[in-house]
Every structure is written in C-alpha cells, then in structure tokens.
Amino acid sequence: MPGAEAAQPSAADISKPPCTCVIAHVQNGEERAHVQAGLDHALKNNDAHAVLVACLQLMQPCPARDELVAR
Template structure:
C-alpha cells in the first residue's frame, strides 16, 4: 500500500488551522507582521505609548496558534 500513504501537513498549514485566540491577536503571516511593524514605527514617531505597547505585544509574545511548544 505504498500509494495510500497520507501526506503530513506543513507547519504553515497547521498554523492556518489554528487561528490565534489570544486577547492580543498576534501576527500570523508576513503581511500582518508588516502591518504591525508599520503601526509600531508610527507609534514610535508619534510618541503613542499605548500603541507601542500593543504593537510590541502583537509582534513579540509567543502564540500557541503560531509557535509550536517544544518539550
């Protein structure tokens, strides 16, 4: 039964199946990372401390949907 083997899903496909359910939504792809980085850059230019805090949380915090737990 060599033709009946199922392919294992890639890490990106697995992450897409598990959307972020955190209070602060983390970036899930490169497009979202670019938007969050642009928001952080803008917040730093305008001295918006709250927006800096939120953008940093979006960019840096580990996310169970995105980051695989290692044991």
C-alpha cells in the same frame, strides 16, 4: 459590499488553530509588516499605548502560531 469577499484559507492555515489570545498576534509576513509599520508610526508620534499594543502583537508567544517543542 463588493471587494470585501474573504479569501479562502490555505491548507496550512486550516491545520493550525486560530489565535484566541486577548492580543491578536501576527500570523504571517504581511501582518508582521503591517504591525511593524504601525509600531514605527507610534514611535514617531510618541503614542505609548499604540507602542505597547504593537509590541505585544509582535513579541508575545502565541500557542496558535508557535509550535510547542518537547524538551
């Protein structure tokens, strides 16, 4: 399918493990904007399930995205 080629991952993407959580979390600013737009749309249309999923994607900590900090 033309135009569906996968982009080559950057060096920063290769060094981080992929997200393996049940709910896929946002990994960059573009994904965050897309999920935020979906959340805004779900709130506008009173779609409780979509609101729940978008909130989980935006707020739950992800071991692939968030670095663990030793305390």
